[in-house]
Amino acid sequence: MDQHQLKRQVAQAALEFVHEGEVLGVGTGSTVDLFIEALAGSGLRVLGAVSSSERSSRQLMAAGIPVLDTAAVQRIGTYIDGADEIDPRGHMIKGGGAALTREKIVADLAERFVCIADASKCVDVLGRFPLPVEVIPMAAPQLIRRFAALGGVARIREACVTDNGQQILDVRGLAITDPLAMENEVSAWPGVVTVGIFARHKARVALIGAPEGVRRLDFPQQEA
Ligand code: 5RP
Numbered sequence: 001m002d003q004h005q006l007k008r009q010v011a012q013a014a015l016e017f018v019h020e021g022e023v024l025g026v027g028t029g030s031t032v033d034l035f036i037e038a039l040a041g042s043g044l045r046v047l048g049a050v051s052s053s054e055r056s057s058r059q060l061m062a063a064g065i066p067v068l069d070t071a072a073v074q075r076i077g078t079y080i081d082g083a084d085e086i087d088p089r090g091h092m093i094k095g096g097g098a099a100l101t102r103e104k105i106v107a108d109l110a111e112r113f114v115c116i117a118d119a120s121k122c123v124d125v126l127g128r129f130p131l132p133v134e135v136i137p138m139a140a141p142q143l144i145r146r147f148a149a150l151g152g153v154a155r156i157r158e159a160c161v162t163d164n165g166q167q168i169l170d171v172r173g174l175a176i177t178d179p180l181a182m183e184n185e186v187s188a189w190p191g192v193v194t195v196g197i198f199a200r201h202k203a204r205v206a207l208i209g210a211p212e213g214v215r216r217l218d219f220p221q222q223e224a
Pocket of ligand 1: 027029081083093094096
């Protein structure tokens with residue numbers, strides 16, 4: 001099975017978390033594209049979806065799934081989204097598709113984050129994938145220096161303007177051994193809109209696509 005087939009497999013498996021008549025949170029990326037396709041073909045009727053990007057909104061609307069504004073939704077049961085990396089405790093790196101800010105906003109609305117990913121995304125320690133950070137352009141030079149002081153090499157992602165009109169820094173060379181501490185630290189730097197570490201909003205469940213089938217991982221929300 002190639003990576004696309006593994007993604008299709010977990011996208012299909014995620015339908016188990018869709019309840020008719022509920023509002024669903026929907027993320028962004030190629031795995032989520034396949035999930036929206038599976039949802040559209042499933043006959044399941046959700047009340048609507050809160051979407052984390054213009055890209056997913058367009059796909060949802062094309063599939064006849066109503067896209068709801070956050071003004072109309074106070075709480076979501078389940079948020080389904082992919083990840084660039086996920087560690088053994090459910091912490092993730094996200095933002096490869098530049099949608100990290102809205103992804104964190106929707107994750108924050110949701111009771112439960114269900115991560116759908118192929119097995120290549122599983123790592124022991126986050127940081128092999130360059131960490132995406134959405135930033136206000138004016139702050140980019142000083143943020144690049146701050147990451148350098150932590151041992152990271154940050155570069156502005158070329159030809160990329162986010163749905164929020166900002167830039168993305170991709171930071172290489174960080175070993176993120178304490179994701180919660182790093183998320184808290186970087187989030188506090190002036191000019192950072194969102195850091196792509198999802199530790200405060202980590203996965204509750206991960207569906208991992210592997211050649212032998214879909215593996216389900218459950219993560220406790222409270223850590224010792
Ligand atoms: C977008 C994301 C995606 O979830 C992440 O990049 C995974 O994408 P894909 O499903 O295409 O592998 O965080 O901002």
